[in-house]
Amino acid sequence: MENEGRMSRLASMLRRRGVILPSFEMYGGVSGLVDYGPVGASIKRRVVDCWIDHWTGIPNVREIDSPTITPESVLQASGHVGEFNDHMSECKGCKRVFRSDHLLEGVHENPDTLDAAKLDDEISRNGVCCPSCGSSEWGISSPMNLMFRTSIGAMGNARAAYMRPETAQGMFMLYPALFRHFRQKLPFGAVQTGKGYRNEISPRQGMIRLREFNMAEMEYFIDPESPPEVDLDRWGSEAVLLPDPEGPFPGEHRVSFSKAFESGIVRHPTVAWFLAMTMEFLEKVGLDPGKVRFRQHGGSEMAHYASDCWDCELLGEHGWIECVGIANRTCHDLLAHEEHSGSSQLRGWRQFDSPRVDSRDVLAPIGSVIGPKLKDKASEVTELLGELQELPDSLPFNLDLGDGSVVQITEEMVTRKTVEVTSHGEYFTPHVIEPAFGIDRIVWHILDHNFREVEKEGENYTILSLNQEIAPFDVSVLPLFDKDGMGEMARGIATRIREIKGIVVDIDSSRSIGRRYARCDEIGVPWALTVDHTSLEEGSVTVRRRDDQLQVRALVDDIIIRLANGTMEGLF
RNA sequence: GCGGGCAUGGUCUAGUGGUUAUGACAGCAGGUUCCCAACCUGCUAACCCGGGUUCAACUCCCGGUGUCCGCACCA
Structure with missing residues (x-):
């Protein structure tokens, strides 16, 4: 095999020439951390610059920059804390790993409240059997949160925090500032490049799974009812798409992005647009378009925040590797932050073409009667009457206060009348489409696709055929x-x-x-x-x-x- | 995280219970050549870390770290 050892020759060259090297090597090294040397750092910087130029080429997209240290509350809202604080137990029989709390479902009332020791205790006390092989021998449960925990401030006042697992949350935090910057008009977007951190259980494959890595993400905010006009023909050629095998389009499709959207393979126009833009970017930085494919996530694979997700995979020495994820995160993040933070600024405003006049029947409270009669409950009742969607056919009627108590509303407390409400527009929670790039994986594949081993006058000779834009x-x-x-x-x-x-x-x-x-x-x-x-x-x-x-x-x-x-x- | 292999200059490697620890390539200085890794001379540069066994450990043993392969994990 001619390619035997190609990867190790490439890795040797990268080390020898100061492109990519293991970090902290004089202290034994740390798995999952790498350095870009004097040659590699320059390549990486130019790839990032190229990325920023590419995506800020979209109107109304600006770059932002946020901290990597993120307070716990932000990541609780986003779901990262809850989703990854799971304890895992390994079956000693078949070596399969399961979420410890799931093993206790039906055995314990709230298994997710238990700590590691209690989980192990409950599992062994109840003789829980492995769902796979039936064994009841379990290893000690271990927590599996992939975030690096830290704390802000010293001593007793320290506030729990994590190193960010994605740059996206920084963009959501700046949503109100972006909304103002863009004159309160959607669509708009923000890009951010920088480090992300995931404490991988066992990083392998060199550059592919890092514990500290470079990401580049865009959050593009749209009005779901009027998605932006898109140009799907900016990547005119065909691309390889692998839709969800469980969905209506199983198998491999070789189509243009406009066809993919028209035929329904890609459901959302903005997603299709970003797939095309991704393809365009990858070619710009010198990746081989023949080693690119887009794979749609199946339901079980989907991140907790996404409603549709396409991975862009690149073929290299490690096989097909996910290097870009394009996810329709819908309103998940903005809504979650609105709920957790109490902020009301995470919205968009949809102006109506012409003002809408709604007329509806209401029971208008008569304050001078309700006040003296109901005393401290008066204001609550007034509010509830205003929110009443369906008016009772006749009075008196019983108004449920929601706290178990009921108040009888009588004829003299209210007047039945029709009010007209004129509205010029409405608030809504924007949806967000996110292209997320793993820069290190892309750099690796650029090196891989461009590492040419040729023969020159009988000698082995290597050429790195990088595009000038990203050459060191x-x-x-x-x-x-x-x-x-x-x-x-x-x-x-x-x-x-x-x-x-x-x-x-x-x-x-x-x-x-x-x-x-x-x-x-x-x-x-x-x-x-x-x-x-x-x-x-x-x-x-x-x-x-x-x-x-x-x-x-x-x-x-x-x-x-x-x-x-x-x-x-x-x-x- | 589990099991197995491996760990020697920048890179690829030879080898040993007591050596001045191979060799190639790369690098540096000089010479030579005067447009594609040529040649000559000289030089720089290494036994992953910690513990143990031993008079003596780079070598044997244990642990750690890294790395590779398989299994698991990878929002």
Whole structure:
């Protein structure tokens, strides 16, 4: 097998050249944590920049930045605390793991209130059998919350907190500020990139499951009754979709995104739009479109907050890996935060085309009668009468106060009349569609898809064919020899290039020219400029293109202009 | 988290109860070459951590950590 060991050769190269390395290695390392070295950090930064440019290209999308430390109450509202504080028990017979409290259902009244010791105690005392194999031998239950717990403040006043498991909550916290910023008009969105933390039980597969990782998420808020116009043809080609196998479209579908939406495979237009935009982004950063597919979550797989979710999976050395999730989170988060925080600012306003006039019959309370008669219950009764949806046919009638007590409403307490209410619009809770990207996984797959092992004059040779936008350096300047003024000239050229905004330049004068070309190729530098004797006389250098190793001669002044406006290809 | 394999310069590796601990590649300095990892000379650089056995441990044993494979987990 030719590809035997490709992954370890790639990993070796990444370590050797300072792209991605295990963290804290001199202290033994920590599994699930990695460093981006001097080459990798630059690649990662450019991927993130590219991502931000891509998504903020949508009108009304701005970048925000929130803390990674998050108070417990926020994550209680979002469901992260409750969903992940489960204790797990392992069956000693078949090694399967179950939620400890689920094992006690029907045995104990509220199993979810028990702590670890009580759970174990109850499980063994009741002789609970394994639902899978029937054994009643259980290991000690262990808590399984994937969040890193911490506390804000010292000593007794400390407030419980977690390192954020996703950047999304920061965007929800800023919803009121975003709503004001965008002049109270939907749709709008916010993007955020940054670290997220999950204390994985057993991280494996290097870059794929990290405990601290880079995420990039957008929360796009829409009015569910009038979703935005979308352009599904921005990715015109077909993509591979794998809808829920339990749903109406089992199997693999190779369709365009507009077809996928028209045929109902993708239910929501905004979701379909983001699938297309995701495809567009992935190609932009140099992933192989033939190694991309979209898979819809089945019901049981769905996150607690989502109503529909498509994973974008990339094929690499680790198989198909989920790198992007596009979820319709509906109104789940905003509603939850409204309930838990008591804030009333997590809403959108839907203006009616013309004011609506509702007329309805009411029993208008007569304060001068109700007040003296009902005393301290008067205000409550007044309120309840206002909320009454169906009026009683005749009076008197009994009004249920909801606390068990009942008040008789008599003829003289109220007047029956028709009121007209004019409303110009209504509040609603926006829905949110979220594309969430795992940046590290994407970087890994970019490296994987672009790591080319070729043969050059009988030798093994590696080229990292990165797109220039995400290459660690745009160009490397190489004096053929560091003598006769070639070194000085090269340094002068590098200085001029360094002044071009957004262009990163490297200079290398050690060892033979062929060796330096090889080093550039290995870390994906797309252009090399070689300064030779002719350069000193004519002000020209040879330009070498990484991907085919072709060379042309060009004037330095021309190259500077071409680097600045991105037309280097025009030289060939 | 369970079971098994592995852990030696930057990378890939050889090897031993007492060695000056291999070799290749990479790197550095010089020479040479004068546009694709060439060549010559010299140099830098390693036994994962902790405990134990032993006169002596890189080597044997135990524990930890990391890593790989399988099982489990992965909102």
